[in-house]
Amino acid sequence: MIEDRRAGTTTTTVPVEVVSWVTKFVGGDGTGRRVFEEALAPGSTVRSVLAGLSARFLELHAALWHGDGIGEHIEVLVNDAVLGIAHTLDSPLRPGDRVTLLGQYMGGG
Secondary structure (H helix, E strand, O other), rough: EEEEEEEEEEEEEEEEEHHHHHHHHOOOOOOOOOEEEOOOOOEEEHHHHHHHHHHOOHHHHHHEEOOEEEOOOEEEEEOOEEOOOOOOOOOOOOOOOOEEEEOOOOOOO
């Protein structure tokens, strides 16, 4: 939650953590992690929060989305559970939830 003392308001947010090579799409160097506090408006869903973040980072948008769904190289986790297990893109988010974008690693032989 973020408090704007000048305006006397409180904005509820949800952290979106971007991890490993995915950070290169949000101004990072492809290592470590970056955390963004995204506004959590009434009715916010996983999709709407990710759409808001990716609208500010065009490279993330291109890497994350495939049509209106998530592409195959970035995993989305909600509260440490992979999307599709306990949540979908259209699941509502609530205060206390966490979203993580984690790059998939593919092995070679």
